[in-house]
Amino acid sequence: MFKEAEIRTFVEGTTNYFEVSAQQSATVGSPYLVTDGKPGAYEYTGVIGITGARKGIVYFTAPRGMLTVLLMRMQETDTSDENIKDLVGEVANTISGNARRDFGKNFVISVPVVIAHETEKVTTPHTRSFVIPINWRTHSAKLVVCLE
Amino acid sequence: MEITDSTKATLKLMIVDDSNIIRRRIERSQQIARLEVVGSASNGRAAVEMFIRTQPDVVTMDLTMPEMDGVECVEELVSLNSNVLILVVSALADKATAVEAIEKGANGFLCKPFTDRQLNDALEELLSEA
Numbered sequence: 427m428f429k430e431a432e433i434r435t436f437v438e439g440t441t442n443y444f445e446v447s448a449q450q451s452a453t454v455g456s457p458y459l460v461t462d463g464k465p466g467a468y469e470y471t472g473v474i475g476i477t478g479a480r481k482g483i484v485y486f487t488a489p490r491g492m493l494t495v496l497l498m499r500m501q502e503t504d505t506s507d508e509n510i511k512d513l514v515g516e517v518a519n520t521i522s523g524n525a526r527r528d529f530g531k532n533f534v535i536s537v538p539v540v541i542a543h544e545t546e547k548v549t550t551p552h553t554r555s556f557v558i559p560i561n562w563r564t565h566s567a568k569l570v571v572c573l574e
Numbered sequence: 575m576e577i578t579d580s581t582k583a584t585l586k587l588m589i590v591d592d593s594n595i596i597r598r599r600i601e602r603s604q605q606i607a608r609l610e611v612v613g614s615a616s617n618g619r620a621a622v623e624m625f626i627r628t629q630p631d632v633v634t635m636d637l638t639m640p641e642m643d644g645v646e647c648v649e650e651l652v653s654l655n656s657n658v659l660i661l662v663v664s665a666l667a668d669k670a671t672a673v674e675a676i677e678k679g680a681n682g683f684l685c686k687p688f689t690d691r692q693l694n695d696a697l698e699e700l701l702s703e704a
Contacts (some may be wrong), residue, residue, distance in 0.1 A: 446687040516593045520686045523665025531670040537640050
């Protein structure tokens with residue numbers, strides 16, 4: 427069973443990512459539970475597989491507009507599809523990796539798998555997921571945490 | 575601001591990370607004049623090959639990578655040159671991972687995400703050991 431403190435770890439990881447990488451805060455909405463196995467996805471999704479003490483996935487999903495501006499805030503001038511995919515994977519990787527500060531070394535993360543332009547291919551291994559809504563500038567994104 | 579010290583020799587820097595944007599970010603953001611980027615690699619195996627070819631003095635090393643992970647790569651690079659200075663730049667924020675990387679031969683640890691200043695401070699601290 428997922429605890430409130432564990433969700434807080436991912437919320438803090440998400441806000442920290444935007445504060446440090448984009449030098450511009452994001453606001454995080456109230457996390458909510460999805461029980462139908464369909465937490466939803468935007469155009470680009472970076473998926474991290476979790477093994478070890480916990481099993482499941484963490485994914486960060488965002489529209490192209492948000493990722494393009496995020497790249498530009500990071501002084502990156504190449505906003506090609508390849509770099510957008512790279513970024514969405516890196517955000518997922520960073521937030522998941524940072525969670526080991528609280529979960530420890532046995533929270534084992536995979537390299538990112540990126541799904542672009544095929545939102546229907548973004549699936550979760552369990553029906554229950556927590557969704558953390560993210561608002562940054564005029565854009566919306568989500569972090570989805572689906573762990574046993 | 576560029577940090578210069580004309581009394582010290584140029585050191586070769588290799589950047590290892592599976593993310594192209596992070597490799598480019600490190601190359602763009604590092605402001606230490608005596609560091610010259612000689613190459614970058616996207617996984618541990620490619621890093622070992624590049625290390626042999628370019629013989630860098632300093633390496634920034636990601637940990638979660640395909641082919642060969644960063645900890646294994648650190649061990650391999652140190653076996654090739656025990657004087658190499660390695661700064662691990664990783665999202666893995668637990669203390670045990672940092673300790674393991676240091677035990678394998680890394681000299682410093684910078685947690686992602688990082689600011690330009692944090693990167694340059696970490697590199698400066700690393701170079702103070704040179």
